[in-house]
Amino acid sequence: MDNFGNLLDGFRIAASGYHVAIMMAGVLLGILVGVLPGLGAPNGVSLLLPLTFTMDPVAAIILLTSMYWGALFGGSTTSILFNIPGEPSSVATTFDGYPMARDGRATNALTLAFLSAGTGALFGVVVITGLSGWVTQFALKFSSPEYFAVYLLVFASFVGMGNTSPFKTVVSMTLGFAVATIGVDTISGNVRLTFGIPDLVKGISFLVAVIGLFGLGELLQTMEEGLRFEGIHARISPREVFRTALTLPRHWVTLLRSALVGCWMGITPGGPTAASFMSYGLAKRFSRRKEGFGKGEPDGVVAPETADHAAGTCAILPMLALGIPGSATAAVMMGGLMIWGLTPGPMLFIERPDFVWSTIASMYLGNVIAVVLVLATVPMFAAILRIPFSIIGPMIVVVCFVGAYTVSGARLDLWFALLFGIVGYLLKKLDYPIAPMVLAMILGDKMEDAFRQSMLMAKGSMGVFYSNPLVGTITTLALLLLLWPLVSRLLRAAQSRPAGKTG
Amino acid sequence: MQNPSAVLVSRFVAEVALATVTAAIGAVVTLGALEFGTGWGDGGPQPGYFPFYIGVIVMLASGATLVEAILNREQHRATPFLRREQAMRILAFFGPMAGFVVLAAVLGLYVALIVYLTATMMVQGRYRLWRALAVSVGSAITFYLIFEVWFRVPLLKGPLEALLKIH
Numbered sequence: 252m253d254n255f256g257n258l259l260d261g262f263r264i265a266a267s268g269y270h271v272a273i274m275m276a277g278v279l280l281g282i283l284v285g286v287l288p289g290l291g292a293p294n295g296v297s298l299l300l301p302l303t304f305t306m307d308p309v310a311a312i313i314l315l316t317s318m319y320w321g322a323l324f325g326g327s328t329t330s331i332l333f334n335i336p337g338e339p340s341s342v343a344t345t346f347d348g349y350p351m352a353r354d355g356r357a358t359n360a361l362t363l364a365f366l367s368a369g370t371g372a373l374f375g376v377v378v379i380t381g382l383s384g385w386v387t388q389f390a391l392k393f394s395s396p397e398y399f400a401v402y403l404l405v406f407a408s409f410v411g412m413g414n415t416s417p418f419k420t421v422v423s424m425t426l427g428f429a430v431a432t433i434g435v436d437t438i439s440g441n442v443r444l445t446f447g448i449p450d451l452v453k454g455i456s457f458l459v460a461v462i463g464l465f466g467l468g469e470l471l472q473t474m475e476e477g478l479r480f481e482g483i484h485a486r487i488s489p490r491e492v493f494r495t496a497l498t499l500p501r502h503w504v505t506l507l508r509s510a511l512v513g514c515w516m517g518i519t520p521g522g523p524t525a526a527s528f529m530s531y532g533l534a535k536r537f538s539r540r541k542e543g544f545g546k547g548e549p550d551g552v553v554a555p556e557t558a559d560h561a562a563g564t565c566a567i568l569p570m571l572a573l574g575i576p577g578s579a580t581a582a583v584m585m586g587g588l589m590i591w592g593l594t595p596g597p598m599l600f601i602e603r604p605d606f607v608w609s610t611i612a613s614m615y616l617g618n619v620i621a622v623v624l625v626l627a628t629v630p631m632f633a634a635i636l637r638i639p640f641s642i643i644g645p646m647i648v649v650v651c652f653v654g655a656y657t658v659s660g661a662r663l664d665l666w667f668a669l670l671f672g673i674v675g676y677l678l679k680k681l682d683y684p685i686a687p688m689v690l691a692m693i694l695g696d697k698m699e700d701a702f703r704q705s706m707l708m709a710k711g712s713m714g715v716f717y718s719n720p721l722v723g724t725i726t727t728l729a730l731l732l733l734l735w736p737l738v739s740r741l742l743r744a745a746q747s748r749p750a751g752k753t754g
Numbered sequence: 755m756q757n758p759s760a761v762l763v764s765r766f767v768a769e770v771a772l773a774t775v776t777a778a779i780g781a782v783v784t785l786g787a788l789e790f791g792t793g794w795g796d797g798g799p800q801p802g803y804f805p806f807y808i809g810v811i812v813m814l815a816s817g818a819t820l821v822e823a824i825l826n827r828e829q830h831r832a833t834p835f836l837r838r839e840q841a842m843r844i845l846a847f848f849g850p851m852a853g854f855v856v857l858a859a860v861l862g863l864y865v866a867l868i869v870y871l872t873a874t875m876m877v878q879g880r881y882r883l884w885r886a887l888a889v890s891v892g893s894a895i896t897f898y899l900i901f902e903v904w905f906r907v908p909l910l911k912g913p914l915e916a917l918l919k920i921h
Contacts, residue, residue, distance in 0.1 A: 268795070301907065302905045305906075344863070346893045372766075372800075373857060404765060416819065416822055418815045418816075418818040418819045418822060419815075419819055421810060422773075422815045422819060423814055424774050425780075425808050425811045425812045425815065426776060426779065426812060427810050428804075428808045429779065429780075429783045429805065429809065429812060432804060432805045432808065438798075438801070439790075439800075441790055441801040441831065442803060443786070443787070443790065443801060443802075444783065444786045444805060446786065446789070467851075470847070471847065471848065472848075474843050474844060474847040475843055475844050477839075477841075477843060496853050507897060549866035555756045639879055641874060641875055641878040641879030641881075642871075642875060642879060642889060643790075644847065644874075645850070645870060645871050645875070646871070646893065647855065647873040648870075648872065649854070649867045649871065649893070651765050652854070652855065652858065652863070653863060653867075653897060653909060656863060656910055657901065657907050657909070660908065660910075665855050665858055665859060666855065666859070669851070669852065669855050670854075672851075677768075677772060678772075679837075680768070680835065681765075681772055683770060683772075683783075693815065699804045701801050702799070702804065703803075704831060705820040706798050706799050707798040711794055711798075712797075712875055
């Protein structure tokens with residue numbers, strides 16, 4: 252097996268002392284970021300990214316992915332102990348995790364959450380390992396029209412599968428594209444949309460935007476609701492952890508179902524948040540103890556956690572293989588890849604197998620390390636939230652702005668971060684999705700280049716997007732998804748009309 | 755005292771205002787793109803082609819959002835967007851934050867973070883000056899060690915650092 256050999260090579264690189272130390276540092280930073288309100292995984296990765304510019308890409312991706320796992324675990328911790336989701340994707344964990352902790356079963360809830368999350372993540376990595384070898388077969392079939400069609404598919408799926416107004420999704424993503432076009436045009440060399448401001452020539456970095464939109468925007472929203480931490484003290488006894496671990500196999504049906512949901516939502520750009528909600532809903536529907544849900548049902552912790560982490564890990568595959576990130580955090584990491592001089596896409600598997608496979612190997616190791624570390628450090632991190640918010644809040648603000656400044660050392664970025672903070676707060680409150688905007692900022696240039704190169708190849712004929720079966724299928728799928736909100740609305744109208752007449 | 759749960763802005767007003775602003779941004783993008791030609795040039799689509807249509811789509815989608823808001827106006831008018839109490843909390847947090855940015859742009863990040871942390875700890879957390887100063891100066895030193903010494907990433911410095919010859 253080729254995959255297996257590659258994976259072993261990957262392990263040889265990832266299991267070195269230096270890389271394991273980086274994994275541990277990444278996981279601990281990630282837990283910290285996940286525990287603190289306002290600092291989530293996408294934002295944490297953005298803050299850390301400028302510090303990796305000088306690192307070796309392998310070490311850098313291990314640091315960032317480990318931070319991602321840590322942040323996912325940290326988010327679950329606050330959901331269970333404080334009823335405050337540290338991450339949007341761990342909202343569903345609060346439904347049953349917090350009631351369990353309130354009933355004095357905090358250790359059970361935390362152990363179940365971490366172990367099922369670890370299981371979900373490992374399941375996700377196994378899926379990635381299996382699919383990766385297959386990706387390389389596609390590699391040489393991809394050229395500009397295929398890339399453009401795939402990007403179109405990604406953005407169409409946001410419109411088609413989102414649960415808010417499709418128009419708001421379109422506004423959000425096209426504003427992202429507009430921001431991406433600011434600065435030097437990579438094909439013609441023209442300086443576009445700077446309106447005479449010299450500092451805009453290099454464009455607006457998506458990292459600054461993410462720090463503002465996710466970090467500061469979320470903080471503003473947290474402040475508005477009036478923050479109160481009513482934490483439950485967690486004392487983790489090893490015997491209790493062990494006893495709970497033995498009950499995990501009993502949840503195998505939920506584990507398997509949630510892992511599958513997670514993998515599907517991670518590979519398609521549904522993302523971990525949607526995956527955890529969907530999995531929670533399914534667990535409740537199929538459970539024999541429906542009335543226990545919401546009051547501290549262990550299955551209600553296992554389901555969202557497994558799906559969340561399976562989706563989180565699976566989101567890495569389309570990012571590496573196609574250049575399409577399955578979650579906002581994966582999108583930021585992909586931006587990092589491009590900054591380190593790597594081009595995400597099928598060719599990466601052929602040109603840099605060492606990078607791809609050591610990343611995958613580090614995902615196995617990183618998740619195991621994360622489960623152990625998070626169990627060991629939960630009491631310490633829970634104590635951080637007992638520091639008064641008048642210290643922690645401003646501290647997070649400072650970290651965000653320092654992070655925004657380090658992106659390129661530009662004073663103007665401080666103002667942009669502030670501006671994006673206000674924008675993020677407003678968009679969130681009015682139900683505009685933010686992930687498509689960030690993705691558009693990251694992919695904007697690549698999508699435009701792919702479009703213009705396709706047009707050049709075809710001398711201006713749109714027919715190029717139907718010139719072979721592969722690109723034709725992707726384009727058709729994209730158009731179907733794009734029109735789906737309209738179609739479903741018409742179908743619903745058609746169904747309700749006869750019903751209205753009889754009633 | 756005024757009622758803290760009085761609604762300052764309704765959801766309807768907020769929806770309409772934001773849709774109008776995004777439409778205006780769309781118009782600016784479209785006009786900005788006209789500068790470069792939006793059609794087919796010697797080298798394929800001209801540089802203005804992509805931004806031009808992006809701007810047009812922003813305007814169209816904003817228009818549709820506006821129509822949606824108007825169609826749901828009765829429900830949206832009854833939904834509060836911002837209450838007085840919330841506005842006060844936001845201002846109490848955002849004001850100092852904006853002040854920090856202004857200060858950072860003028861005096862550099864280190865001075866700004868010491869002033870900002872000390873002030874918020876004293877005013878909002880009611881800490882004594884020496885404790886607030888200890889925490890804020892301590893964090894400034896931590897930032898210096900992490901960024902400048904460990905990762906060799908310089909942070910924004912102002913006139914004070916120049917005076918003290920810290921680079």
